[in-house]
Amino acid sequence: MAVQKSTQPAPGKPAPDSTRRSEKSRRAIYDAALALVVEAGYPKTTIEGIAARAGVGKQTIYRWWSSKADVLMEAFLDLAEQSMEEAGPAPYAFPDTGDLAADIKAVLRATVDELRDPRFEAPSRALAAEGVVNEELGRELVAKLMQPSLDLYITRLRAAQEAGQVRPEIDPRIALEFFISPLAQRWLQHTGPISHEYTDTLVDYALHGLAPR
Amino acid sequence: MAVQKSTQPAPGKPAPDSTRRSEKSRRAIYDAALALVVEAGYPKTTIEGIAARAGVGKQTIYRWWSSKADVLMEAFLDLAEQSMEEAGPAPYAFPDTGDLAADIKAVLRATVDELRDPRFEAPSRALAAEGVVNEELGRELVAKLMQPSLDLYITRLRAAQEAGQVRPEIDPRIALEFFISPLAQRWLQHTGPISHEYTDTLVDYALHGLAPR
Amino acid sequence: MAVQKSTQPAPGKPAPDSTRRSEKSRRAIYDAALALVVEAGYPKTTIEGIAARAGVGKQTIYRWWSSKADVLMEAFLDLAEQSMEEAGPAPYAFPDTGDLAADIKAVLRATVDELRDPRFEAPSRALAAEGVVNEELGRELVAKLMQPSLDLYITRLRAAQEAGQVRPEIDPRIALEFFISPLAQRWLQHTGPISHEYTDTLVDYALHGLAPR
Amino acid sequence: MAVQKSTQPAPGKPAPDSTRRSEKSRRAIYDAALALVVEAGYPKTTIEGIAARAGVGKQTIYRWWSSKADVLMEAFLDLAEQSMEEAGPAPYAFPDTGDLAADIKAVLRATVDELRDPRFEAPSRALAAEGVVNEELGRELVAKLMQPSLDLYITRLRAAQEAGQVRPEIDPRIALEFFISPLAQRWLQHTGPISHEYTDTLVDYALHGLAPR
DNA sequence: GCGTAAACGAGACGGTACGTCTAGTCTTCGA
């Protein structure tokens, strides 16, 4: 369960002893970083500002992270982890009631709610934007934040294939994009509003296709 | 056809006389901005650098644009306009051979090629990233750069509905997202490779649905 | 009477036709320059500001003057001329009542009053300061503004020598500095207050020396 | 002896820790400032230039000084201090051989030599000019640079009064201006050449007066 | 429990870029 935290500083450096790391400072830095991104936006969030708000020396940040994006990413991962733990003891579950459409609609409705949660929105957008331009960070984001969820979609779709509810030649790794990508694009690029009705429609269209039967 | 250029400076200022604007400087600024974004990336592209490379005073930039994103957006719009004019006298065409799947596949293949063109990639990503975080700019991007293309999809899908190739209750404004959004998300978030095969698959899946017939 | 105005623009230039010069603009520029120096001080007085206040294009200033100091110098010369004309028909007089001490005291008291006149103080200081650092301008200032007065001192002192009130071997061009320089230094360098009592004392000390008789 | 260095930054700021100040940077800034004033003159000496030449960040200057004049003043004070220390262990001496005229002549000759020393001239003029226009700086200059010397004149003149060489009713604080002010004015305003002969004459005139005995 | 080494807060340092301001030049227009 415990997600691997990289926390590697710049290579070539003598590598600080992480067993002696101050947990209090780390928490303070996470909190300060997230708060600043929410309040002031990503570009106006500075390492200097994070350090000041966290009551921490700048070097304590540079010792453990390599960039603003790096700090923010970990802070956000931590936030996500926390809220998952709050959510219950079985966080990585995808409903399987036998009704594929209903199951996916339920998950997408929860995703819509999360995307609208202001606590998540500012840091999510900040990281996503950085990921667009910075491929490395983008891939890291995908791997750490999105992949676990995507895997659950894949699992559920395979189950549906076995139950004969999805054609066997369909690649679940592509199929899931019909549910996720339209929502993602609307959110990322402000190309349209997002709502439960919208995601419900997506599921119906995707499962039965656009062409008449 | 002539796209409206905003070119509004900061409001409240005495508003410079745009009839006396130096076309040469504008061109030089566009070229410098795009070149720098390609060469150095968005964050390392600075207004100072653009001014220096364009052989222009900084104030000439601040007089006509309000931010780095603003400069880059206009530069990119200009680039897009130019390449459309090069493309021929019927730039905004969407094929209609009667075969909906083939038509959309052709357009998507062209889109894939464009997304991979290094001349477009860097500035596109830079703008897209800024649009994620800056809603106003994001909406402007959508309206000016994407909407014209989306409208062509809508038109083609409506024609297909009239021809009975698409179910009449389908909303084309949502349907088009099945073709565009997965590609967009893969490109924006590096969630997967993009290729002609991939987009072909998208079209097939979307038109006929995931569920068996 | 008409004092020769240099009004030379930068050398080598085609020399604008001075017969077509706008007297109204010149007056406006003089007034604006003096007003700004009084209100904002010399360093904050800018050519741009003078042009704006005078309701004149910047080029109108650059056409006729070569620098801020140049504008200000002419403006001040003009002011001095005006106030001399106001003073009466015999402006360049030095009293000669036969009582040398009384005559010089009277002139110095008038000088003290002038140095304290706020209308004169700011531009005078501005020019004097520039003259300290810029030898050419300094010499011009001395020649145009101070020399006429100094000559009157010399004339009066020569008369006093002929009347046997001043030793014949004294050089009047040095002697006059005992009256003028201490006052000038106190004013220029803020080394002490200036008053009628002070200048009276100067005259007494200077005429009779410091050593006992 | 140790002259109090103000080094106060802008008031209201959190006041940097002066114990951690880099002596090397300070020295480099002094040297650069003086060199630039000598080479380019006061107006063309910029903080940016000083920083560049000293190999120092601009903020290091703004941290410790509030203006160009402030930097230059301290740099000059430092230069003066240094050259006094070089001069010997009894820097603040005024000769007292019993011959008042000879003593003052000697000091004035030294002053003439110093005023002509190119190492001192440019910065001195720059500061003096600033002091003409900026009363606060002017008073500071007088207090820190001139007053110590003036006090020596006063002391010597009082000794002369006790010895009966100067009339007892003479105020030494005014009398000293007969020696210093004419020289100062000639130097400041370029009203005349300065030489040993000239200062010798001043002393003779001043001690014995202009009027015949 | 004590000495010591590393992590810490603090913040000065050499820098880059910001957005504003002014200088001085060049261009356009109307009188």
Add this chain to the structure above:
DNA sequence: TCGAAGACTAGACGTACCGTCTCGTTTACGC
């Protein structure tokens, strides 16, 4: 053809952060 207006290149201004580099001061481990 000149004066007014103002856009232009150029670059200094003072501010904000950057990332690096000391400073002392905790803190916690091994002796």
